[in-house]
Amino acid sequence: MLKVKDLHAYYGKSHILQGVSFEVGKGEIVSLLGRNGVGRSTTINAIMGDVDCKGSILFNDEEIVGLDSHQISRKGLGIVLENREVFPTLTVRENLILGIKNMRKTGRWKIDDMFDMFPNLKRRADVSAGALSGGEQQMLAMCRALMGDPDLIMVDEPTEGLAPKVVDQVADLLTEIANRGVSILLIEQKLTIALKISARIYVMGHGRVVYEGTSAEFEKNEQVRKDWLEV
Amino acid sequence: MLETVIFSLLNGLVYGLLLFLLASGLTLIFSMMGVLNLAHAGFYMLAAYFAYTISLYMGFWFGILLAPLIVGLIGGLVERYGLRQVHQFGHVPELIFTFGVAFLLEEVVQFIWGRDQLAYNKPEILEGALFTLFGADFPIYKMFMLIVSVLIFITLFLVLKHTRIGLIIRAAVGHPQVVGMLGHNVPLIFMVTFGVGTALAGLAGAIAGPVLGTYPGMASGLGGIMFVVVIFGGLGSLGGAFIASIMIGLIQTFAIAIDGSLADVLALAGIIVTEETFMYDIWSTTMPQVAPLIPYLMMVVMLIFRPTGLMGARES
Numbered sequence: 001m002l003k004v005k006d007l008h009a010y011y012g013k014s015h016i017l018q019g020v021s022f023e024v025g026k027g028e029i030v031s032l033l034g035r036n037g038v039g040r041s042t043t044i045n046a047i048m049g050d051v052d053c054k055g056s057i058l059f060n061d062e063e064i065v066g067l068d069s070h071q072i073s074r075k076g077l078g079i080v081l082e083n084r085e086v087f088p089t090l091t092v093r094e095n096l097i098l099g100i101k102n103m104r105k106t107g108r109w110k111i112d113d114m115f116d117m118f119p120n121l122k123r124r125a126d127v128s129a130g131a132l133s134g135g136e137q138q139m140l141a142m143c144r145a146l147m148g149d150p151d152l153i154m155v156d157e158p159t160e161g162l163a164p165k166v167v168d169q170v171a172d173l174l175t176e177i178a179n180r181g182v183s184i185l186l187i188e189q190k191l192t193i194a195l196k197i198s199a200r201i202y203v204m205g206h207g208r209v210v211y212e213g214t215s216a217e218f219e220k221n222e223q224v225r226k227d228w229l230e231v
Numbered sequence: 232m233l234e235t236v237i238f239s240l241l242n243g244l245v246y247g248l249l250l251f252l253l254a255s256g257l258t259l260i261f262s263m264m265g266v267l268n269l270a271h272a273g274f275y276m277l278a279a280y281f282a283y284t285i286s287l288y289m290g291f292w293f294g295i296l297l298a299p300l301i302v303g304l305i306g307g308l309v310e311r312y313g314l315r316q317v318h319q320f321g322h323v324p325e326l327i328f329t330f331g332v333a334f335l336l337e338e339v340v341q342f343i344w345g346r347d348q349l350a351y352n353k354p355e356i357l358e359g360a361l362f363t364l365f366g367a368d369f370p371i372y373k374m375f376m377l378i379v380s381v382l383i384f385i386t387l388f389l390v391l392k393h394t395r396i397g398l399i400i401r402a403a404v405g406h407p408q409v410v411g412m413l414g415h416n417v418p419l420i421f422m423v424t425f426g427v428g429t430a431l432a433g434l435a436g437a438i439a440g441p442v443l444g445t446y447p448g449m450a451s452g453l454g455g456i457m458f459v460v461v462i463f464g465g466l467g468s469l470g471g472a473f474i475a476s477i478m479i480g481l482i483q484t485f486a487i488a489i490d491g492s493l494a495d496v497l498a499l500a501g502i503i504v505t506e507e508t509f510m511y512d513i514w515s516t517t518m519p520q521v522a523p524l525i526p527y528l529m530m531v532v533m534l535i536f537r538p539t540g541l542m543g544a545r546e547s
Contacts, residue, residue: 048412049411050408050411050412068411068416068417068418069408069411069412069417070411070412070414070415070416070417073411073412073413073414074414078412079412081409085406085409087401087402087406087409089401090398090401090402094398097395097398098398098399098402098410098413099413101413101414101415103395144413145413148413148414
């Protein structure tokens with residue numbers, strides 16, 4: 001479904017991505033792990049068209065390098081950014097409505113689905129999103145991305161700074177998303193939920209992928225964890 | 232006294248709402264695209280000239296209808312084929328670009344229409360006094376300006392608050408790339424916003440031309456005040472721009488109406504100021520003389536004590 005091949009990106013003179021390659025299949029949950037600053041966020045921002053890059057990104061066998069963010073989004077890619085980026089001055093409901101790309105077509109998700117899953121969001125539907133807690137903002141950002149009915153959603157560090165109970169909620173939502181046939185590319189630094197829910201793992205270091213394997217294989221491979229993840 | 236208050240109030244509102252027509256577009260463009268459009272007042276002027284020329288052939292009403300539309304279209308094209316190309320090089324080149332457009336507009340206007348003030352006049356139906364109070368007239372034309380501005384304000388408010396495009400624009404203020412990632416065509420929204428913003432400036436120019444004068448200096452005449460409004464209200468805040476426009480409109484007209492100086496105040500306290508008094512020039516300066524300075528003074532004070540303006544968001 002998503003095939004990234006030999007992706008390069010630069011910030012000024014520094015070579016941030018140095019040939020990243022990986023794949024995500026249909027309905028699959030895949031995690032992209034790595035320490036801070038190895039280029040994970042740059043990778044998904046490049047896929048989303050927000051960072052200039054060279055290389056090839058095939059989505060449903062279609063080249064998307066060079067397209068605008070909104071064009072890429074309309075091909076069925078969704079993203080939840082690292083710092084959630086809800087629209088703070090707009091209400092929860094308005095945030096969700098903004099996720100909808102086509103008002104005339106209903107996708108897999110409806111606003112009421114979101115409210116059923118997260119009664120907190122329903123209760124605060126007409127409150128400014130900026131007044132929500134960190135966990136609620138995370139849920140809102142994920143729900144907003146789902147309203148656009150993506151076939152693949154990329155989620156950047158969804159558990160960062162959240163209480164353990166909320167982390168479980170995030171994991172449950174991600175599993176539910178996958179159950180509805182949506183592929184997930186999960187970006188994480190810690191292994192908290194990545195191992196539990198993903199089928200395959202990629203580990204990044206120095207701007208490229210340094211390890212790939214199934215979750216089970218990865219769990220046994222202590223060396224990789226030590227070399228590329230533990231601080 | 233009451234007469235002065237009522238007339239200053241009405242004149243202040245007319246002037247303040249005119250400022251808002253200009254400032255609303257400027258502040259929307261800034262908050263969404265991060266571009267301080269130095270050519271904004273230039274479009275205001277251009278529309279006055281267009282309205283004048285159109286009025287010669289088709290009459291006043293077609294002038295004020297078509298001129299803003301044409302100017303808005305030009306604004307959209309300037310964004311699409313000028314600003315968007317410059318955007319990738321950063322904010323300073325963008326600023327210089329709009330600076331260049333401002334100069335270009337001023338030169339083009341002088342090239343085509345010359346340096347003299349044009350006889351752009353109000354139509355007969357809007358001539359004359361609407362009512363006479365305490366022996367002074369309130370012109371129909373000012374009421375016309377007031378009504379047009381209020382209608383535009385209400386329309387703008389309703390569109391932003393209650394339509395889907397308005398919702399997308401409100402979200403794009405400050406977070407354009409997130410809006411793009413949700414599948415909304417941000418470059419198109421930028422172009423439309425820039426076009427509508429310049430069209431609003433154009434409407435202001437077309438209706439202000441007959442009263443404030445249609446001449447090559449009309450852009451720089453109002454341009455400075457317009458930036459004061461936007462900075463005082465808080466860059467990017469429509470509500471702030473509205474309050475600041477009305478405030479500055481009222482303060483300026485009242486300052487002109489109050490014919491007094493510090494010497495008069497001191498006289499009340501029993502201190503008589505004569506030409507021999509230390510710093511006589513300062514004590515004897517009258518309010519109408521300092522009126523043009525007040526908005527700029529307000530801006531400086533605001534920037535010192537509250538750099539974000541009345542309702543501006545903190546720079547992130």
